[in-house]
Amino acid sequence: MRSASIALIGAAAIAISAPMTAAAQDIAAPEYPETYQQDLVEEIFGQQIADPYRWLEDDVRNNPEVANWVEAQNTVTDAYLEQLPARAWFAERIGELYNYERFSTPVEKGGRYFYTRNTGLQNQSPLYYREGLDGEQKLLLDPNAWADDGATALGGWVPSPDGTKLLYSVQDGGTDWRIIRVMDIDTGEQIGDEIRWAKFTGLSWVGEDGFLYSRFPEPEEGEDFQALNYNQALFYHKLGTPQSDDVQVYATPDEPEAGHSAGVTSDGRWAVIYSSKGTDSRYEIHLVDLDARDTRGWEVMPLVEGFDHAWGVIDSIGDKLWVSTNKDAPLYRVMTVDLSGDEPVWAEIVPEQEQTLAGASMIGDRLVLSYLQDASSVARVFTFEGNERAPIELAGLGTVGGFRGDPGKSETFYSFSSYNRPTTIYRMDMATGETSIFAAPDLQFDPDDFAVEQRFYNSKDGTRVPMFIVRRKDVAESGAAAPTLLYGYGGFDISLTPGFSPSRMAWVEAGGAYVVANIRGGGEYGKAWHDGGRLDNKQNVFDDFIAAGEFLIAEGITPQDGLAIQGGSNGGLLVGAVANQRPDLFAAGNAAVGVMDMLRFDRFTAGRYWVDDYGYPSKEDDFAVLRAYSPYHNIAANTAYPALLVTTADTDDRVVPGHSFKYTAALQAANLGPRPQLIRIETRAGHGSGKPTDKAIEEAADVLGFLAYWTKLSPE
Incomplete structure (x- = not known):
């Protein structure tokens, strides 16, 4: 558990009356710590x-006052979570389901x-290498030795x-900053080069003696975790030289x-x-001809100007580049x-298809294009000239x-992975089509005991929306309604596709249904x-999202009082907004690392990027939209x-x-009935990446134990 060493600093009980189930009476309603309220009112657009x-x-x-508030809230939350009857079961079972061998796709x-x-x-995944495909496995980096609490992680890495x-990056305590x-x-020794204040960066070798990376100016003291991120620039670092000697390759001080x-x-x-101004897939692209660097230096030439469309260079052969784009092709x-x-000559190779293009690679003499068909992957093969060949058969x-x-x-x-299948790594020879398994996990369950189903439902305006439903086969075949965990995101062109999660599998094993709604705002069906x-x-x-919940209840998949909702980041905003709009529909919710104050999100760190999806709080028309759904307001x-269990x-x-603190x-001040509104605040963790396994298991057990209690899910 997290530290909870100080006494409560006051309490205010909730008093509104509402029906409670017999089970819900077993745990007393918490008394919340008193929270100071400023007399702060601003006039904004009238x-x-x-x-x-x-x-x-x-x-x-x-x-220190914020620190005291955090301690007091965690004290109350920890005391409540410790009483949850299913929490220990989830902790044990999630730990068992995590305990399988996991590999990343190899890089040669x-x-x-x-x-x-x-x-x-293991809290963090070590990096290994082999001399040849069948060579002896050798440990290269073990991030588990970097911090006693396991919270220092290996970020990106490139041989x-x-x-x-x-070349690799280190992430400490969950921050977006990288070292x-x-x-x-060959020697296993550090060369000695170290780069600071890198964030949202790629890592790219230039030959064997230097690399490209992106960094921001060093923030003012004490502003590391809150200052807005402006003036990112691209640098070249030559091995064996100090960071102060790095060459600025590209920057836009006027923008x-x-x-x-x-x-x-x-x-x-x-x-x-690649240059961008927000989260939208709208880029400018510039090139440096590295073959001419000895004579031209870091001469940068434009390829695509204007932040109008998505562009991605797949790879190159000599003077020709293969590029994916949504210009004149929304999919x-x-x-x-x-x-x-003298001038670039463009030609279409693979036209826009009926499915959304999600990934592209050039391998051997083939293009491998992965598409989304109703949020599930399809892998298709083309020649470099655009002629289609036989597709790659996937496992479902x-x-x-x-x-x-x-x-x-x-x-x-x-x-390849799915809701009931952890990741398997395959090796394929594109010349022969031969496929073999490089690494497959030994499982703690039988995937065939679980049903993965895709259904479609109509939203409020009639739009047809897909959802995935995962249940034990016996639960699905029985026709009985089951406590349901409904997950969503709905933003930033991000697609929710099938993938394995030990914690969600534990929920399903316990007899519940896990549902993912592929709501609008994502990228499942392209730009529209x-x-x-x-x-x-x-x-x-x-x-x-509300229509998804109503559909699950109307179809008898979920009981009337058995629907829990969950989302993280933009999905945390989703949970907060729908809890405000339809509190009667949901029994419980987990809003994780959510964007909750829509009038001030653009004032901190990366928040300014999100105006592409949310709009500008400083513009009156956007303000009116944001004010209407902001969870905090x-x-x-x-x-x-x-x-509600808020996690951050x-x-x-x-x-x-x-x-999350303000929300x-x-x-807690709003008198919202007998069900609790609690916050769980993790230490030495960030937005999600780099979180050690033990913290992930503990948090998942707390969250699922909480949601199970209020949906009456009892592990069988």
Whole structure:
């Protein structure tokens, strides 16, 4: 458990009456810590906007009063969670389900194969390599030795082209900041180079003696986890030199909101610089001809100007680049651009298809294109000229990933997973079509005991929306309604595709249903699906999710009082918004690391990027939309609410924890009935990535134990 060492600083009990089940009476309603309310009201576009908990936006490291509030809240929450009858069962079973061998897709460089491997319950996944495919496995990096609490993680990693050096990043305590280092693979020694203040960066070798990375200016002291991120620039670092000597390759000081990252094509010919201003897939692309660097230096030439469309360079052969884009193709197409003449010459290779293009690779003499068919993967093969060949047969309804490789080399690796199938890694020879298993886990369950079903339902405006339903086969075949965990996201062009989760499998094993709704705002059906759930269309996201819950109950999949909801980040916003709009529909909810104050989200760290999906609080029309659904500003006082467990972490510098702090304080002050509104605040953790396994298991057990209690799910 997290630290909870100080006494409560006051209490205010909730008093509104509402019917309670007999089971719910077993645990006493918590008494919340008293939270100070500022007399702070601002007039914004003619509206009086109260913000009594703004002081909770302060970094917990810098404000002792915020630190005391965190301690007091965790004390109350821990005491409540310890009483949950199913919590111990979930902790044990989730731990058992996590305990299987997990591999990443291998990367081959210089005849060496690099991959991560976790034996099961290791907090972080070590990095290994083999000399040749069948060579002896050798440990290269073990991040479990980097911190006593297991909270320092290996971020990105890239072997050098000849496989003799490793470029990698370190993530400490869940922060988005990265420390970049280099090691000699043969000796296992650090080369000594170290880069600070890198964030949202790629890692790309330029030859064997240097690399490209992106960084921000060093923030003011004490502002590491809250200051807005502006003026990102792309740098080149030569091995053996100090960071102060790094060469700035590309920056836009006149456009400080633009961010820049880079990749290098597999032949080492082109450095591809991507620039963007927000979260939308709208990029400018510049190139550096690395073959001409000795004579031209870091001469940057534009390829695509104007932040209008999505562009992604797949790879190159000589003067020709293969590119994916949604320009004149909302579901994406593949083009080539020939740079051998005075002007670029563009040509379409694979036209837009009926499915959304989700990934593209060049391997051997083939293009491998992965598409989304109703949010599930399809892998199709084309020649470099665009002629289709036989597709790659996948193992069913699921998600494919990987397909790393190079033109001229026919070997590739890919992964496949589904809700009832953990990731299996496959090796494929594109020349022969031969496929073999590189790594498959030994499981703690039989996948065939579980049913994965896709259904479609109609939203409020008649839009047809898909959902995945996962249940034990005996539960599905019985026709009985089961306590249901409904998950959603609905934003930023992000698609929710099938994948394995030990915690969600534990919920299903316990007799519950797990449902993922592919609501608008995501990328499942391309640009139109994304546009249909953002800016002034954001209410469609909430309507889609509410309609999913109503459908599950109407179809008898879920009992009337057995629906729990969950979402993280933008999905945490989703949970907060629909709990305000339809508190009667849900028994319980988990809003994780959510964006809860829609009037101030753009004032912290990466929040300014999100205006692409949310709009600008400083613009009157956008403000009106945001004010209408902002979770913090729309809590319906004196109304019976579902049981809510808000989860966040003290080092979340993506969605700063002040969002969750303020939202929880407002919930607890609003007299929302007998069901609790609690917050669980993790220490030495961030937005999610890099979280150690033991913390992930503990948090999942707490959350599922809470949701199970209020939906009356009892593990069998």
